[in-house]
Amino acid sequence: QVQLVESGGGLVQPGGSLRLSCVASGNIFRIYDMGWYRQAPGNQRELVALITSNGNTNYADSLKGRFTISRDNAKTTVYLQMNSLKPEDTAVYYCNVRTNWGNKWGQGTQVTVSS
Numbered sequence: 001q002v003q004l005v006e007s008g009g010g011l012v013q014p015g016g017s018l019r020l021s022c023v024a025s026g027n028i029f030r031i032y033d034m035g036w037y038r039q040a041p042g043n044q045r046e047l048v049a050l051i052t053s054n055g056n057t058n059y060a061d062s063l064k065g066r067f068t069i070s071r072d073n074a075k076t077t078v079y080l081q082m083n084s085l086k087p088e089d090t091a092v093y094y095c096n097v098r099t100n101w102g103n104k105w106g107q108g109t110q111v112t113v114s115s
Contacts, residue, residue: 002026002104006095009109012085016113020080022095022106029100034071034078038091038111045094049080085113 008020035050049069050058068081095106
């Protein structure tokens with residue numbers, strides 16, 4: 001069993017920043033990829049950023065330069081630093097972790113960018 005707990009979402013003004021965190025716990029032998037996805041109302045869930053166990057990263061093209069993904073393997077935590085936020089970044093952000101047990105999704109955290 002793997003549990004994911006996300007935090008850090010909220011309401012922020014355009015141009016502001018937020019940092020999301022996702023902590024994985026449970027009987028985990030190995031964590032492979034960790035990533036963030038988002039889903040806005042009426043849209044499909046889309047990849048925001050992914051980080052491998054080796055630290056290689058992959059970003060949605062439209063988000064490069066504004067968002068940064070990182071991980072702390074000792075804390076089994078993945079972070080998403082979001083800067084220069086825009087109203088179109090408003091969405092529910094989901095953590096996804098691939099472990100020896102397979103893929104696991106977090107419950108989602110709401111990010112709202114509005115003045």
